[in-house]
Amino acid sequence: MILVTGGAGYIGSHTVRTLQAGNEQVVVLDSLEFGHRSALLGAELIVGNIRDRALVTELCRSHKVTQVVHFAAYKAVGESMEQPDRYWLNNVAGTVDLVEGVLAAGVKQFVFSSSCSVNGTPAELPLTEKAPIAPESVYAETKAMVERILGWYGVTHGLRSVSLRYFNAAGASTDGVIGEDWGRAQNLVPLVMKATLGKRPPLEVFGTDYPTPDGTCIRDYIHVDDLAEAHCRALAYLTEGGATIALNVGTGVGTSVLEIIKATERISGRTVPYTVAPRRAGDPVASYADPTMSHKTLGWAATRTVDDIIGSAWQWHSTHPDGFPD
Numbered sequence: 001m002i003l004v005t006g007g008a009g010y011i012g013s014h015t016v017r018t019l020q021a022g023n024e025q026v027v028v029l030d031s032l033e034f035g036h037r038s039a040l041l042g043a044e045l046i047v048g049n050i051r052d053r054a055l056v057t058e059l060c061r062s063h064k065v066t067q068v069v070h071f072a073a074y075k076a077v078g079e080s081m082e083q084p085d086r087y088w089l090n091n092v093a094g095t096v097d098l099v100e101g102v103l104a105a106g107v108k109q110f111v112f113s114s115s116c117s118v119n120g121t122p123a124e125l126p127l128t129e130k131a132p133i134a135p136e137s138v139y140a141e142t143k144a145m146v147e148r149i150l151g152w153y154g155v156t157h158g159l160r161s162v163s164l165r166y167f168n169a170a171g172a173s174t175d176g177v178i179g180e181d182w183g184r185a186q187n188l189v190p191l192v193m194k195a196t197l198g199k200r201p202p203l204e205v206f207g208t209d210y211p212t213p214d215g216t217c218i219r220d221y222i223h224v225d226d227l228a229e230a231h232c233r234a235l236a237y238l239t240e241g242g243a244t245i246a247l248n249v250g251t252g253v254g255t256s257v258l259e260i261i262k263a264t265e266r267i268s269g270r271t272v273p274y275t276v277a278p279r280r281a282g283d284p285v286a287s288y289a290d291p292t293m294s295h296k297t298l299g300w301a302a303t304r305t306v307d308d309i310i311g312s313a314w315q316w317h318s319t320h321p322d323g324f325p326d
């Protein structure tokens with residue numbers, strides 16, 4: 001049985017679905033502060049907080065949990081700089097409480113949602129796991145700290161963990177049944193969708209004078225179902241006795257902001273309204289993964305393209321303009 005924290009959120013709900021499609025037994029722990037019960041399509045949900053150690057231990061015992069996938073966290077970079085206490089408590093202290101809770105029930109295999117932001121502005125591309133850890137926000141620091149804390153739990157308690165450093169998660173399930181709640185979205189793809197569907201003012205493209213082929217920033221967009229599959233592989237790796245490791249989970253392909261806009265126009269048949277704004281402080285010109293280590297360690301590689309991301313996101317948002325019913 002696999003405990004999925006934050007499983008009612010965006011990446012968590014896609015991972016729950018993928019795990020169940022692979023005949024895994026799953027129980028979700030989510031506070032529903034930001035997640036949606038309906039995103040779980042009937043998977044078992046315990047509404048509660050990862051900070052409640054007693055609840056976590058009791059849940060692991062009653063459900064015979066053997067592995068954990070830990071998504072539950074706050075993720076807004078800007079907010080983390082304005083209200084750092086919430087991020088230290090939920091993301092860092094919350095993970096300590098969760099780990100203590102699962103260890104008390106004898107669970108020692110753990111997959112963690114980390115982020116390529118632990119490396120800050122990349123000095124060399126593509127980004128490998130050897131790049132220095134140099135977070136540039138409180139949010140990114142919480143991810144770097146948790147990676148290190150998990151390493152220490154390996155030393156002190158024999159916990160084995162895989163930290164998956166996601167690049168830019170995007171897209172929706174291929175059948176359009178679940179997708180991203182764009183209510184709080186700050187990422188490019190949902191903002192492009194919102195602008196295209198007239199649900200927000202025109203998109204702002206921050207900087208068209210970067211040293212890239214079309215002048216806009218380049219990122220590594222990874223389909224949420226590819227990410228979900230990486231979690232399944234990480235759990236299998238731990239089952240087979242794999243040691244604690246941090247891995248880059250990206251496609252290795254860089255895509256510019258204007259390329260995302262053009263793909264959206266081609267696939268949706270609509271015009272994406274946008275304006276050009278000055279560069280934003282702290283935006284790296286380019287970031288994309290070297291996913292070689294994930295290939296070697298997990299036997300995993302992304303199989304979906306940017307067109308798959310945009311096609312599925314368009315299908316989801318255009319048919320669910322108000323998101324989930326709850």
Ligand SMILES: NC(=O)c1ccc[n+]([C@@H]2O[C@H](COP(=O)([O-])OP(=O)(O)OC[C@H]3O[C@@H](n4cnc5c(N)ncnc54)[C@H](O)[C@@H]3O)[C@@H](O)[C@H]2O)c1
Pocket residue numbers: 005006007008009010011012029030031032033034035036048049050051070071072073074075090094113114115116166167168169170187
């Ligand atoms: N979306 C991305 O591009 C991206 C990139 C890198 C890393 N991540 C990380 O991946 C994870 C999932 O991201 P997401 O985009 O699915 O976010 P999300 O906000 O959609 O999902 C997070 C879920 O965790 C729940 N939650 C938060 N704090 C909780 C707590 N204390 N107890 C119980 N539940 C709690 C929320 O209700 C929500 O359902 C996060 O840890 C995030 O930092 C996301």
